[in-house]
Each structure stands twice: as structure tokens, then as C-alpha cells.
Amino acid sequence: DGGITQSPKYLFRKEGQNVTLSCEQNLNHDAMYWYRQDPGQGLRLIYYSQIVNDFQKGDIAEGYSVSREKKESFPLTVTSAQKNPTAFYLCASSTRGAEKLFFGSGTQLSVL
Amino acid sequence: GQQVMQIPQYQHVQEGEDFTTYCNSSTTLSNIQWYKQRPGGHPVFLIQLVKSGEVKKQKRLTFQFGEAKKNSSLHITATQTTDVGTYFCAGDYTGGFKTIFGAGTRLFVKA
Numbered sequence: 001d002g003g004i005t006q007s008p009k010y011l012f013r014k015e016g017q018n019v020t021l022s023c024e025q026n027l028n029h030d031a032m033y034w035y036r037q038d039p040g041q042g043l044r045l046i047y048y049s050q051i052v053n054d055f056q057k058g059d060i061a062e063g064y065s066v067s068r069e070k071k072e073s074f075p076l077t078v079t080s081a082q083k084n085p086t087a088f089y090l091c092a093s094s095t096r097g098a099e100k101l102f103f104g105s106g107t108q109l110s111v112l
Numbered sequence: 113g114q115q116v117m118q119i120p121q122y123q124h125v126q127e128g129e130d131f132t133t134y135c136n137s138s139t140t141l142s143n144i145q146w147y148k149q150r151p152g153g154h155p156v157f158l159i160q161l162v163k164s165g166e167v168k169k170q171k172r173l174t175f176q177f178g179e180a181k182k183n184s185s186l187h188i189t190a191t192q193t194t195d196v197g198t199y200f201c202a203g204d205y206t207g208g209f210k211t212i213f214g215a216g217t218r219l220f221v222k223a
Contacts, residue, residue, distance in 0.1 A: 035213075042118070042200060042213040043155070050209060058210060090154060097209035100145060101202075103154040 003027065006091050006104035012112050013078065013085060021076045021107045023091035030096055032074040036060060037088040037106075046089075049074055050097065078109065086111050114139060116203045118214030126222050131188040133217035135201035142206040144177055144184045149216070150197040158186075191221050 004025045013019045025032065031050050035043040045058030049068040063082025068074055074093075078085045088108050092101040117136045125131050135144065143162045147155035159168055161177035161184060168175045174187045184201055198216040205212070 031209075033211075040121070040215075042215040043202075044213075045210055048210065056209070097204075100157040100160055101147075101155070101211060102157070106154050 004091060004093055004102055004104035006089075006107050008107060009105070011107055011109045013109060014112050016080045018077055018079050019109070021078070021089055021091075021109070023074045023076065023104060024072055025074075025091075025093045025102075025104075026072060027093055027102060028071070029093035029102070030071070031094045031099075032068065033092045033094075033101065034058075034064070034066065034074070034076045035090045035092065037090060043090065046076065085109055114203075114205055114212055116201060116212050116214040118201055118217060120217055121215065122218050122220070124220045124222065125191050127193060128190050131191050131195070131219055132185055133199050133201075133219075134183065134185050135203070135214050136183045137203050138182070139205065140181050141203040142181075143204050144181075145202045145204075145211065146175060146184075146186055147200045147202060147213075148197050149200065153197075155200060188219075191219070193221050193223050195219060196221050 007022045033048040034046040037043050044060050046064050047066040049055035052071050055068050065077045090106045091104040094101050145160045146158040149155045165179045166177040172189045176185045198218045200216045201214045202211045
């Protein structure tokens with residue numbers, strides 16, 4: 001079945017630690033996105049990538065980094081510079097920009 | 113920056129009552145999308161509206177895009193308990209690549 005797979009489902013970060021969230025898609029989509037969701041708020045865009053080896057900052061990129069070495073994969077690293085990382089992280093993909101988004105099941109990140 | 117405002121934040125209804133959520137943008141949108149997120153789940157695409165004044169229906173759900181392409185609404189007729197969740201609008205702007213989400217309206221349905 002085609003879809004987007006995020007792992008892990010739950011992740012805990014210690015002080016000063018970098019953690020990486022995985023996102024893999026087999027939909028053959030060019031565009032991939034990372035959103036952050038906080039309780040009672042909408043989805044805020046962290047980074048997006050239109051094609052392999054290219055990515056752009058979203059509205060809240062500080063403290064995060066990404067790579068897009070393969071079309072299928074778009075991992076997100078939450079660095080120690082992100083002081084408030086506790087949130088629900090959603091990865092999405094689309095055939096191209098301004099098209100419907102397909103979301104993964106999300107990763108809940110918490111700070112120990 | 114570009115923002116999509118969505119109201120209300122919460123809505124409690126009795127099963128069988130109607131429900132409406134509204135989205136508004138200060139600038140013209142190229143299209144607007146609607147998503148539903150069940151509690152504990154991820155957003156799922158419902159529909160995309162592209163044309164000025166467009167109205168689309170999906171069973172009990174009616175979606176509208178304003179004439180100026182700055183506002184949109186989602187109306188649910190005769191809500192059911194299966195309608196519970198958060199409904200998000202998401203707008204795209206001409207020339208942009210980012211989809212901007214509203215804060216969502218969380219719907220509670222009492223049986």
C-alpha cells in the first residue's frame with residue numbers, strides 16, 4: 001500500500017540532545033513537508049522540499065534541520081537549539097506544490 | 113506574513129444539529145483545502161476549492177469558496193457522532209509553495 005511512514009511514534013529528548021524523526025513515502029511525490037502541531041493550534045510549517053537535494057525554510061525553522069538526499073525520504077532533526085521541542089510532528093507529501101497533502105501518522109516528541 | 117484565520121475555535125452541538133466553520137484570509141488565495149483530524153489521528157484531506165464562488169458537496173458536508181477567494185466555509189448538516197474531530201482549512205497563495213493552515217475548529221457532538 002502506498003503511503004507515508006513516520007517513526008518513531010513517540011520520542012523523548014534529553015537536555016542538549018539532537019534527535020532525528022524519520023519520514024518515508026512511497027507515493028512517488030516530489031514535494032515533502034514537516035509541520036509542527038501544538039495543542040489548540042493549527043499546523044505550522046517547519047521546512048519543505050520541492051525536489052531532491054533542495055529544501056526551504058518554513059515559518060518556524062529555527063532549531064530544526066532537514067535533508068533530502070532521496071526522493072522517498074525527508075528526515076527532520078530537532079537540535080538542542082530548539083528550546084521548546086515538545087509537540088506533535090507531522091510529515092506530509094504532495095505531487096507538487098499547492099496540491100492536497102498526504103500526512104503520516106505523526107511523531108509525539110517530549111522532553112525528559 | 114500570510115495568515116488564515118479560522119472560527120470558532122470550538123463548537124459543541126447536539127447530534128442532529130448543524131455545524132459551520134469559517135476561514136478568512138486578508139489576501140487572495142489561489143485555492144483552499146479542508147482537512148479533518150480525528151482525536152489522536154493525523155489530518156486527512158477532504159476537498160480542494162479553486163474557483164471563485166465554488167460550492168462543493170460531499171454527502172452532509174457543503175464547502176464554499178468566496179467570490180473574492182478570501183474566505184471559505186464548511187457546513188455539516190445534521191451532525192453525527194462520527195463527525196467529531198478538528199476541521200482545518202488550509203490556503204495556498206499564488207506563486208507560493210507553502211500551504212498555510214488555520215488554527216482549526218474542534219467539533220464535539222453529544223449523542
